[in-house]
Amino acid sequence: MIFHLGELFCGPGGIGWGATHADIGNEEFGIVHQWANDLDESTCRTYTRNICPNEPESVYCEDVHTLDIEKLGAIDALAFGFPCNDFSLVGSKLGFKGKYGPLYTYGIEVLKMYRPMWFLAENVGGLRSANEGKAFDKILSDMKDAGYRIYPNLYKFEEYGIPQARHRIIIVGIRDDLPFEFKIPAPTGEMKTCRQAIEEPPIPADAYNNEPTKQSAQVVRRLNLIGPGQNAWDVDLPEDLKINTKTRISTIYKRLDPEKPSYTVTGSGGGGTHIYHWAEPRALTNRERARLQTFPDDYVFEGSKEQVRKQIGMAVPCEGAKLIFEAILKTFAGIEYDAVEPNIVDEE
Template structure:
């Protein structure tokens, strides 16, 4: 069989979870050659992380980190640190594959849920512009589960329709699905919508990979963080200096409990209580060692850092990265809070690998166990009609 060669571009690339997952998938599937072409993110530390871990190992000194897409050039390989609104898409090189985890801020259930009316909601349209300009053979788009309900479902419908038909003369067969990544080898209960599209003129059909492929994979927190143990001097493994109050507060919590758990409220002294009307279930919540972690986030104040199941402390960034299935030799650039944001906003590596492996097997004509998608454009349209009735 002739090898299939894909140059891949990315918008909203993050530190490289999607890219590393795609690389590992290409190595896993015979007959697939993947070459990273260009990537873009608005955060400089994130771009430095992507450059260090994704581009330098593959291209060495020929890869570049630039602050303007025009400086990269049609034949250039690199990551562009630039606001996507200022990106010159036409200046970027040709690609056969495209990935983008468009910003989720306005679609997340933790927030105001502004959807398309928010600052970040319309940014998916820049991915549509790439599809229209570059016409890649495939794309992979990722966002939070709350995307389905934003703007009473209108936002999701619009996004799916635009991805299906980005411009006259090119269209894609799209397969949206709500994945729970703990079913695909990730030690974290992280639910995300992934939309895979294959250009309509290609005789290739993508099917959602079945979780049964990953049955038997240990996705428990304890295994993820202790097998093997993290080296004390591992990169990004700085411990947070916990206040005396935090240490004392955590000492009252059992695995899986948070400060609002019924038992904890009965025993927690008044000076350690959290006085708020918003009782978010992950506030100072301990992990459960024999289960996958709850969703790791990239921001938030006290009580939102993720907490060890028995030690009275927050997780380190290296531990968070393991729960996002990043290998220990993947080094994040920037200060501790910058790294925390990068880790929490990333696509889990093994989750991305599962999707890309199925995608590449589809192109290579290799059969694999699959399931029906739990989302279709037809159902989305019907749901919108039902709400309007």
């Protein structure tokens, strides 16, 4: 069966790419784009260019609060990486009281209206503990009430060959009148380093979104005193190079360890948060960041340099999404695959 996928909060297309490239070796099972929605204009241009260049009208660049979901059209599957700002471990932790907390409910509305056969929902690992766990319990309850059996799991993407320590709650739901039981795909056992991701093969000289980063003389001096895998707090910096902040976030001016996966790629933040090369005294380019998120080099991001940074940081790793979508397709095709018991606790 070919599943027609709708997406809310589609972002630049990490989920969309993973879905449309999912391949289980059986042409009768696949996923195709049907429609998508996001609020940000440059993000929508990125999604359209890379996922559905011949169907720009299928991408609705609108605020989900006022989006007419009746016009979207029937779908077999839904994906929604609902905005995670208020569920993140970094930030205000407002949960349901915040501006973004209730946005998952628009996904619930689509599930109730179109009754797709399955869905995939994604959020940060901090979702599990938001509002003392009440937010997560409420979300799962609403998904069940919409008519779905649900399979939540905390995926540690570095355990699946993604060159980045990125931990995300992903909830797969299967409509409860269908006889299929999803299983959590087992980690691949492969570990890919950030050096491998960025250097093998080398990024083409004419690659898009690979503009060199510009560092001040002070930042260059600071980075030259920080070793691979270290941050600004790990070394005794001279007074004029010290960071004067009340909170000591571990990723401030942190340089990558070339023999490990990257730390989590983020989409925003000021000085010291851009992810720093292990050997060169500079921040990564957007294309290097995209490689850590497993976007292919021909994936073109639209917008300004900071808009592109935000898009890349908020995306789901393409290859990570692909792996989970392939497990869903195998579930419906009756193909066995290595599986593990679900886990929703981040011990780190």
